[in-house]
Amino acid sequence: MSPLNMPGRNGLLALIATIMVLPLMLPNAFYFDIVILIGLNSIVCIGLNLLIGYAGQISLGHAGFFGIGAYFSAILTSTYGWPATAAMVVGAVVVGLLSFIIARPIMKLQGHYLAMGTLGLGVIITIVLTQESDLTGGPDGMPVPGFSIFGWEPYGETVWYWIIAAVLVATVWLSLNLIASPVGRALRAVHGSEIAAETLGVNVVKYKVLVFVLSAIIASLAGSLFAHYTGFITPDTSGFIHSIQLVTMVVLGGMASTFGAVAGAAILTILPQLLTVFHDYEHLVFGAVLIGTMIFMRRGLVPTLADLFNGRQK
Amino acid sequence: MSADFLQFLFSGITVGATYALVGLGFSIIYNASHVINFAQGEFVMLGGMATVFFYGAGLPMPLAMAMAVAMTIFIGMALEKFAVEPAKGASIVTLIIITIGASIFLRGLAEVLWGRNFHSLPPISGSDPINIGGALVLPQSLWVVGGTIVIVITLAWFFNRTMTGKAMVASASNPLAARLVGINLKFILLLSFALSAMLGSIAGILIAPISLAYPGVGIMLGLKGFCAAILGGMGNPMGAVLAGLIVGISEALTAGYISSAYKDAVAFIIILAVLFLRPNGLFSTGGTERV
Amino acid sequence: MKPGLFRHLTIAAAAITMAVGVSNSDAKAADPIKIGSFLAVTGGASFLGDPEKKTLEMYVNKINADGGVIGRKLELILYDDQGNPANTVPFVKRLINDDKVDILLAGSTTGSTMAAIPFVEKAGIPFISFGGAGVITSPVKKWVFKTPHTDTLAVQKIFTDMKARGISKVGLLSGSGGFDKSCRKQVQTLAPGSGMTVVADETHGKGDTDMTPQITKIKGTAGVQAFMYCGFGAATSIVAKNYKQLGASMPHYQTHGSASKSFIKNAEGGAEGVRLPAAALVVVDALPASHPQKKVAGAYKAMYESKTGDSISSFGGHAYDGLMIAVEAIKRAGSTDKAKVLAEIEKTSNFIGADGIYNLSASDHLGLDEASFVMVEVRNGDWKMLK
Numbered sequence: 005m006s007p008l009n010m011p012g013r014n015g016l017l018a019l020i021a022t023i024m025v026l027p028l029m030l031p032n033a034f035y036f037d038i039v040i041l042i043g044l045n046s047i048v049c050i051g052l053n054l055l056i057g058y059a060g061q062i063s064l065g066h067a068g069f070f071g072i073g074a075y076f077s078a079i080l081t082s083t084y085g086w087p088a089t090a091a092m093v094v095g096a097v098v099v100g101l102l103s104f105i106i107a108r109p110i111m112k113l114q115g116h117y118l119a120m121g122t123l124g125l126g127v128i129i130t131i132v133l134t135q136e137s138d139l140t141g142g143p144d145g146m147p148v149p150g151f152s153i154f155g156w157e158p159y160g161e162t163v164w165y166w167i168i169a170a171v172l173v174a175t176v177w178l179s180l181n182l183i184a185s186p187v188g189r190a191l192r193a194v195h196g197s198e199i200a201a202e203t204l205g206v207n208v209v210k211y212k213v214l215v216f217v218l219s220a221i222i223a224s225l226a227g228s229l230f231a232h233y234t235g236f237i238t239p240d241t242s243g244f245i246h247s248i249q250l251v252t253m254v255v256l257g258g259m260a261s262t263f264g265a266v267a268g269a270a271i272l273t274i275l276p277q278l279l280t281v282f283h284d285y286e287h288l289v290f291g292a293v294l295i296g297t298m299i300f301m302r303r304g305l306v307p308t309l310a311d312l313f314n315g316r317q318k
Numbered sequence: 319m320s321a322d323f324l325q326f327l328f329s330g331i332t333v334g335a336t337y338a339l340v341g342l343g344f345s346i347i348y349n350a351s352h353v354i355n356f357a358q359g360e361f362v363m364l365g366g367m368a369t370v371f372f373y374g375a376g377l378p379m380p381l382a383m384a385m386a387v388a389m390t391i392f393i394g395m396a397l398e399k400f401a402v403e404p405a406k407g408a409s410i411v412t413l414i415i416i417t418i419g420a421s422i423f424l425r426g427l428a429e430v431l432w433g434r435n436f437h438s439l440p441p442i443s444g445s446d447p448i449n450i451g452g453a454l455v456l457p458q459s460l461w462v463v464g465g466t467i468v469i470v471i472t473l474a475w476f477f478n479r480t481m482t483g484k485a486m487v488a489s490a491s492n493p494l495a496a497r498l499v500g501i502n503l504k505f506i507l508l509l510s511f512a513l514s515a516m517l518g519s520i521a522g523i524l525i526a527p528i529s530l531a532y533p534g535v536g537i538m539l540g541l542k543g544f545c546a547a548i549l550g551g552m553g554n555p556m557g558a559v560l561a562g563l564i565v566g567i568s569e570a571l572t573a574g575y576i577s578s579a580y581k582d583a584v585a586f587i588i589i590l591a592v593l594f595l596r597p598n599g600l601f602s603t604g605g606t607e608r609v
Numbered sequence: 610m611k612p613g614l615f616r617h618l619t620i621a622a623a624a625i626t627m628a629v630g631v632s633n634s635d636a637k638a639a640d641p642i643k644i645g646s647f648l649a650v651t652g653g654a655s656f657l658g659d660p661e662k663k664t665l666e667m668y669v670n671k672i673n674a675d676g677g678v679i680g681r682k683l684e685l686i687l688y689d690d691q692g693n694p695a696n697t698v699p700f701v702k703r704l705i706n707d708d709k710v711d712i713l714l715a716g717s718t719t720g721s722t723m724a725a726i727p728f729v730e731k732a733g734i735p736f737i738s739f740g741g742a743g744v745i746t747s748p749v750k751k752w753v754f755k756t757p758h759t760d761t762l763a764v765q766k767i768f769t770d771m772k773a774r775g776i777s778k779v780g781l782l783s784g785s786g787g788f789d790k791s792c793r794k795q796v797q798t799l800a801p802g803s804g805m806t807v808v809a810d811e812t813h814g815k816g817d818t819d820m821t822p823q824i825t826k827i828k829g830t831a832g833v834q835a836f837m838y839c840g841f842g843a844a845t846s847i848v849a850k851n852y853k854q855l856g857a858s859m860p861h862y863q864t865h866g867s868a869s870k871s872f873i874k875n876a877e878g879g880a881e882g883v884r885l886p887a888a889a890l891v892v893v894d895a896l897p898a899s900h901p902q903k904k905v906a907g908a909y910k911a912m913y914e915s916k917t918g919d920s921i922s923s924f925g926g927h928a929y930d931g932l933m934i935a936v937e938a939i940k941r942a943g944s945t946d947k948a949k950v951l952a953e954i955e956k957t958s959n960f961i962g963a964d965g966i967y968n969l970s971a972s973d974h975l976g977l978d979e980a981s982f983v984m985v986e987v988r989n990g991d992w993k994m995l996k
Binding site for chain 1 (some may be wrong): 348356401404405408409410411412414415416417418420421422423425426427429430444455542545548551579580582583585586587589590591597598608
């Protein structure tokens, strides 16, 4: 498929344009920081969206993969003096293998059993990271050295902005192409009805495993970048709450929409900063906003808005 | 049996009984609505916290407990009416997020109403431990276990012997047929939330003298209760009770004999092992997907 | 809901824009002194962040009512990071870059503090942390101070007391939190040098409601002479209750993490006989009139308890000491110039706070020693100071 007439091309161009213009409008490093976090969350969510939105599989443990990536980068670079890129690749390979091994039994589960299975996996990862404190620094976390690639060390929010932006664009591009490929079609068939898809000759388990592993690796890579960027990580990065945040971003933005994942990540990253004005009522408002959005825009923000603007789509 | 083993066993049964009550709540709501209510742990928290504050405000203990249960039931029904019912027909993930939103909301509410400190509730019948075969057990543990037994028996009677209970079971197994014979599904749904909120709040009141009451007390209990519900086979109330006890006892034995560091992982390791071997839960007869 | 949400977003956005507008103008003499803070106001560590927040708010108001500092009012900008370091980082950057604060009095937990340090060091802003662990100020970081006693001091104090009672074999239970783990590590590190042996080493999980299995195991360990618990929050009371339930009779030690009235109250008699090292603030009523901290700690306790209705804990005292050290340093510096304030904080000597008497220097950013702890025992539901 030529990159020029791929589906979602307009969206991708709009995203690139936004990325180019945004730095002119960001007054200081704090705003850059928020945008970088949005970018990192978007990358994870785009991967997770392939799993939730397209393959129709829930994962309440994806932060576990994010955490493994982050800790591999942290431990290998700080304790063992590895180069950051090598640590990142090893983290991703380990997550790839781990997710591949558990993918088959996990992907056999349905609905709530799948939710529980992935949740349990994430919780176990967090417990290991918390308990093995000689390696991970325990619940207080550990510092992570700066990122370096070929001797160059990116430093400061503006430099990181462009790195994350490039990775984000690449992830969006990958996601859009995957969805348009035969794999994407097979996935949509799986989402519709698994048994029906199987009858039509789609190897359901194979595709589900593929997407599960891919989304886990994306989460691991984002985790590595996050660790180097913030310079300090704790087991909370792999925790249940973080997993839930990621799923919420995907669903809020709109399932089965790559740009929905980006929008969801943006909203849920900015929201806690805006809600600080409510002080003691922060949680109350946050909970209410979640419930409200899910009830009134249950398909998520981007699909709902898209429907509003053009009645064409389903 | 050694006294140590008995001690671990009683600890496990007490904790397991709370998991069982929470798991039971998950199951009842799931049966009526196919919703996993992640705010189930918050019902436990509300029961304990509200009792502490009604009692602190000068109400006699039985009245404080009754008020707390009533309040939690009201909140449970409001949750169904304003958050779950309007989202009828939404996907599983959407409903999960709605109930997680509700749990955050309820924790926020408790923090605003009652502050963030932890509080204790006096035990129902003193705190002098009873010696059972060399193990020392608090009277409150017996209340927790006894309360759980009474609730389980009452519920079994309710589901098998009363018209409303039978209607709930019927509408869980076949909603369409249930509606055709004139069962009001909306009412069943509301009732299931009321019932689960009641179970949660009673668990919260019984456990509060042991676990203390604070806004975050329901988080871990909710997750473990969810484990119990899944392990027992979703929508199988008695399976959830049994699984809750299994999880509680395994945790206590692990802490006592193996490694207390990985005690919290036990429940989840059991879950993964069981799910990999029996993808529909321990006590389930299996099911098929509708095309 | 939708219009409501967006209205809030707009209002909030407007508020942020205004804040930016204000902070962009140059600091004038009449501009407020901006104190930045991130605390665990909610979440698992809220028993730390909540009294810290109340203390800061209360005393900032009081100081402003009394005319402010060097002719300027104080302005407190406070965010709730829920004790989660992942939330801390954006707030630190917001405080430094957007709110442009003059000083940071923040960090309820060690994790949050450690996450903030790289950015604070880079920006060069004086930062007084309320985090517990020793790693915060050891090794010394140029801009970072802390007010709470370290776990190292607490463990030393406990070991000193144990030795005086002829105890050398200790059974340890600790939780899974950051403080718990750090304290456990100190016990393991300091034990050999103090002639102590850790004969049992058990842990419990977050949010556990029953620790009898672990305590049973410790009780049954051969040779164990004393029980020690490293932990925080609700678990401290549960452990004390379980310990009493099991009829254990050997000496029971906890740390300064349990030094609040709610520990005694919620343990329902289980706390009786428990020994722990505490800040003078906690036992202020039992202090002799000649004790140097009696006046300062007494005044803080009276004010905190009358304004909030809560009973005192040493955690709020960390915030009080931090604020007062900062205010004194700014007064001496005569400005909010960050390098000058840093230099003045390091000159703090014989400063009497709620937690102890601080002697800071360029090489000591904690300024407390073992003597700043008093050993207390719970008797008849109250703290009793031990000689």
